[in-house]
Amino acid sequence: MVEINIPKDLLPLDGRFGCGPSKVRTEQLAAFNTEGAKLIGTSHRQAPVKNLVKRVQDGLMDLFHNPNGYEIVLGNGGSTAFWDVAAFSLAEGKSQLLVHGEFGAKFATSLSAPWLEKPTVVQAEAGSRSELRAEAGISAYAYPQNETSTGVVTPVKRVPGADSGALFFTDATSAAGGIDFDPYETDVYYFARRRTLQVMVVFGLL
Numbered sequence: 749m750v751e752i753n754i755p756k757d758l759l760p761l762d763g764r765f766g767c768g769p770s771k772v773r774t775e776q777l778a779a780f781n782t783e784g785a786k787l788i789g790t791s792h793r794q795a796p797v798k799n800l801v802k803r804v805q806d807g808l809m810d811l812f813h814n815p816n817g818y819e820i821v822l823g824n825g826g827s828t829a830f831w832d833v834a835a836f837s838l839a840e841g842k843s844q845l846l847v848h849g850e851f852g853a854k855f856a857t858s859l860s861a862p863w864l865e866k867p868t869v870v871q872a873e874a875g876s877r878s879e880l881r882a883e884a885g886i887s888a889y890a891y892p893q894n895e896t897s898t899g900v901v902t903p904v905k906r907v908p909g910a911d912s913g914a915l916f917f918t919d920a921t922s923a924a925g926g927i928d929f930d931p932y933e934t935d936v937y938y939f940a941r942r943r944t945l946q947v948m949v950v951f952g953l954l
């Protein structure tokens with residue numbers, strides 16, 4: 749076996765990376781203690797909290813090109829919590845999932861819940877990228893935009909020939925804000941900020 753030694757001068761100064769565990773700047777922590785403290789312990793029904801949520805929603809909508817009819821939904825929990833949301837409330841019947849590593853496989857397990865039909869899993873060989881394909885009777889297609897465990901990036905595209913009304917779920921956990929996309933090419937684009945505050949963001953035609 750070849751031992752790989754990365755030269756010290758090529759190593760990042762901080763080993764943490766964007767998709768987590770994220771580095772949180774000391775300024776952010778300080779702001780949490782000052783600006784954040786003004787909101788903590790106040791009612792989520794009052795204007796200061798609602799205004800902040802609105803500002804986050806508007807900013808994200810702008811980042812994602814303001815598509816008509818799409819909404820930003822913020823929730824508690826990580827992307828894993830969204831998989832349960834999808835299994836309970838969005839997916840019906842049979843799904844098709846693209847699996848390029850650990851996280852795509854986990855979503856495939858969620859969409860194999862007993863009240864759903866056994867999904868079609870398109871599994872790519874390590875070191876390669878595969879494609880979703882049109883299949884009659886599929887009501888939801890799902891894939892990670894960036895499979896964090898293997899680094900495989902999949903373009904955000906609908907599947908030509910898919911049944912009309914089929915939903916597309918894009919796991920953007922380690923891609924959102926880093927890889928641009930056309931929002932009209934998906935229905936639900938979800939991610940959660942990495943290991944800081946677990947706020948789930950779901951963006952889609954809801």
Ligand SMILES: Cc1ncc(COP(=O)(O)O)c(C=O)c1O
Nearest residue numbers: 826827828851892896921922940
């Ligand atoms: C692509 C991808 N999907 C889902 C998850 C799970 O996210 P969470 O830890 O927010 O549940 C991760 C976590 O790293 C991920 O990288």
